[in-house]
Amino acid sequence: MAELVVGISDLKVSNNPADSMVTYALGSCIAVAVYDPAVKVGGLLHFMLPDSTLDAEKARETPGMFADTGIPLLFKSCYKMGADKKRMVVKVAGGASILDESNFFRIGQKNIMAMRKLFWSNNVLIDAEDTGRNCNRTLKLDLATGKVFVKRSGGPMEEL
Amino acid sequence: MKINKRILKSIRALPPFPVTIQKVMALAGDPDSSLTELAAVIRLDQAITANILRICNSAYFGLRRPVDNVGDAILHMGRKNVLRAVMAAGLSRYFRTARGYDVRAAELWEHAVAVALMSQICAAKLSGADDPRLFTAGVLHDIGKTVMGEFVLEAWQKIQDLVEKQKYAFLEAEEEVLGVNHAELGGEIARIWKFPDEILKAIAFHHRPDLLANGDTVPWIVYLSNQVCHLMGIGVGTDALAYRAVGDVAGRFGFRQRDLEDMMARLHRSMQEARELVSIVSGHGGNGKG
Numbered sequence: 001m002a003e004l005v006v007g008i009s010d011l012k013v014s015n016n017p018a019d020s021m022v023t024y025a026l027g028s029c030i031a032v033a034v035y036d037p038a039v040k041v042g043g044l045l046h047f048m049l050p051d052s053t054l055d056a057e058k059a060r061e062t063p064g065m066f067a068d069t070g071i072p073l074l075f076k077s078c079y080k081m082g083a084d085k086k087r088m089v090v091k092v093a094g095g096a097s098i099l100d101e102s103n104f105f106r107i108g109q110k111n112i113m114a115m116r117k118l119f120w121s122n123n124v125l126i127d128a129e130d131t132g133r134n135c136n137r138t139l140k141l142d143l144a145t146g147k148v149f150v151k152r153s154g155g156p157m158e159e160l
Numbered sequence: 161m162k163i164n165k166r167i168l169k170s171i172r173a174l175p176p177f178p179v180t181i182q183k184v185m186a187l188a189g190d191p192d193s194s195l196t197e198l199a200a201v202i203r204l205d206q207a208i209t210a211n212i213l214r215i216c217n218s219a220y221f222g223l224r225r226p227v228d229n230v231g232d233a234i235l236h237m238g239r240k241n242v243l244r245a246v247m248a249a250g251l252s253r254y255f256r257t258a259r260g261y262d263v264r265a266a267e268l269w270e271h272a273v274a275v276a277l278m279s280q281i282c283a284a285k286l287s288g289a290d291d292p293r294l295f296t297a298g299v300l301h302d303i304g305k306t307v308m309g310e311f312v313l314e315a316w317q318k319i320q321d322l323v324e325k326q327k328y329a330f331l332e333a334e335e336e337v338l339g340v341n342h343a344e345l346g347g348e349i350a351r352i353w354k355f356p357d358e359i360l361k362a363i364a365f366h367h368r369p370d371l372l373a374n375g376d377t378v379p380w381i382v383y384l385s386n387q388v389c390h391l392m393g394i395g396v397g398t399d400a401l402a403y404r405a406v407g408d409v410a411g412r413f414g415f416r417q418r419d420l421e422d423m424m425a426r427l428h429r430s431m432q433e434a435r436e437l438v439s440i441v442s443g444h445g446g447n448g449k450g
Contacts, residue, residue, distance in 0.1 A: 027393035
């Protein structure tokens with residue numbers, strides 16, 4: 001079985017139940033894991049920034065960098081493998097912050113807001129999430145079962 | 161500052177700072193020195209020579225044809241980049257696992273390179289001028305962790321309790337339990353290595369530039385770059401987000417949120433181009449994190 005590593009600003013999809021996907025040490029970035037149990041198609045996105053209007057060229061080259069280009073691409077890539085939006089389970093983790101009273105480093109919060117807005121306007125419900133606070137996270141998606149596991153810095157791997 | 165005697169002993173036992181790098185730093189900063197002199201100094205160190213060629217041939221420098229000797233490498237890279245490459249080639253040997261921070265050598269090095277590159281992205285945004293001190297200070301900002309690691313590991317439960325239960329920042333917990341934080345300890349190492357004062361200060365105050373009275377921007381740039389790399393999760397350990405934002409760095413630099421986001425997007429590209437710099441310290445650590 002293959003463990004597919006999803007890097008920063010990257011996304012992967014698969015319909016091989018022997019695979020699992022993992023993305024490490026999420027900080028302010030967010031991991032979006034989607035899974036259609038009927039066809040066992042799953043995908044994982046690790047986006048870094050909320051809004052692709054920051055740099056249209058980078059958004060074209062690396063759509064996984066931004067919430068508003070990465071999330072639609074993640075869903076479309078799963079549809080191509082036979083996934084259906086109505087059946088898709090969505091789980092997310094990340095969007096953490098440092099200890100910051102000035103709020104200048106609030107990129108994690110902005111990522112969470114951008115993602116929620118996008119899901120809301122597309123009638124997608126988040127089934128489970130572990131976001132915010134000031135801890136790093138690692139997220140893993142098992143393609144045989146669709147189970148998602150999250151590990152917070154220093155803690156154990158736990159099902160989300 | 162009262163440093164625990166065992167920690168002091170550890171930093172005094174570090175190998176001396178490489179003579180080659182000292183000479184190159186002096187020559188690179190002297191506009192009257194010739195590139196031939198520079199090449200002659202570098203050639204004396206085989207490990208640095210090998211790494212220089214590897215770095216010079218990486219995508220970061222975008223050469224059309226590969227170079228096979230130090231003289232050509234210097235011509236292609238230019239004075240400014242030679243210093244950068246020598247620092248990376250010579251200093252990577254000090255990066256070993258920092259166990260207490262739960263970070264591997266390759267990750268600590270990836271983080272060091274990321275902060276050095278981010279410092280330059282930040283400086284370019286500010287004024288466009290490239291300050292060679294930034295790369296050095298960026299690469300070395302966490303050098304203290306390579307020594308602190310084993311002491312942090314010994315005192316792990318105490319430090320973790322302060323961070324988890326009493327809302328201490330990791331830096332403050334280090335100070336309380338070990339009498340020194342990893343930034344100050346890095347400053348002490350820089351002192352032993354006889355680094356210029358401004359680089360020493362940028363290392364020692366990289367989490368607390370607000371404590372420095374003078375208006376030098378180098379420590380603030382390293383501070384900002386480090387915070388952003390911590391946020392992005394690049395090569396960081398369990399302490400990653402347990403740090404405090406201090407002072408008004410946005411106001412000082414006239415930065416908006418969007419500037420920060422732009423810096424992050426730019427770093428993603430820089431890190432891809434600098435793969436060779438990163439892979440000097442081998443092992444796991446090149447996976448995207450954030």
